[in-house]
Amino acid sequence: MDARDLMTTDVETVHPDDEISEVLTRLARADFNGFPVVDDDGRVVGIVTQHDLVHIFQPSDRTLWIPVGFPPFLETLEYAIDLSWDDLDREIDLLKHAGKPVRTVMTDDVVTVKPDTDFDAMLDLLADDERDINRLPVVDDDGKLLGIVARQDVLRAVRDERRTTGEPVS
Incomplete structure (x- = not known):
């Protein structure tokens, strides 16, 4: 199982120039707590979360x-x-702060994965003690967003695999 198998391809994103107030409004209506930030070419340049916005x-x-x-x-x-x-x-x-661009609060050191990143590598990233990562943008070789794997997706995969086989996911 790899990132390609787990990723969601219909990903809501924001642009670095989007205003913080607009992103806050969208986030308040979303079922998740962050957006990948992509440039005009679709490359991931950051990520913005509720945590980033609350702290300002x-x-x-x-x-x-x-x-x-x-x-x-x-x-x-x-x-x-x-x-x-x-x-x-x-x-x-x-x-x-409301009119400032989201680039002023986004995290620009984004941890991303490739479509062929294996399950264990994603699990290690999401369980890292030093970084509190909840989602992994899946990008191609040019850094363009292809999808996203959330921590919840990985947990569901573990649950489903254990229910089916009784063994851990490999």
Whole structure:
């Protein structure tokens, strides 16, 4: 099994010149949390995620994360409390960033794979402890986007293979 077998070919993308406000609007309506950023020739030049966009409006140094546990649940939930901003500050900051191009916040060091990248290589990339990667754009030799493999696609493949054969995917 390789990237070609798992990739989704109908990929929503954004352009480096798209405004942050437009990308935020599209992301709010999407069933996923990021877009590959492609240039006019269809080459992947970046990736933009909810994480990238949230951080421009709420820097982590101004946020206090508080773990709160509610019985009878065993796990705690984390709540973010913004200690320094009021509504006016947020609105001014939103206006300041909304018209900027997405290239100002995108990650330009994108991890990509080729269509023949094998399953184990993709699994290693998605499970990397140093990078929090949720999706792998699949590109041709010129860097043009062919599809995307999401972490969820890999997990489904493992599940389906184990249900079918009882053995791990190879």
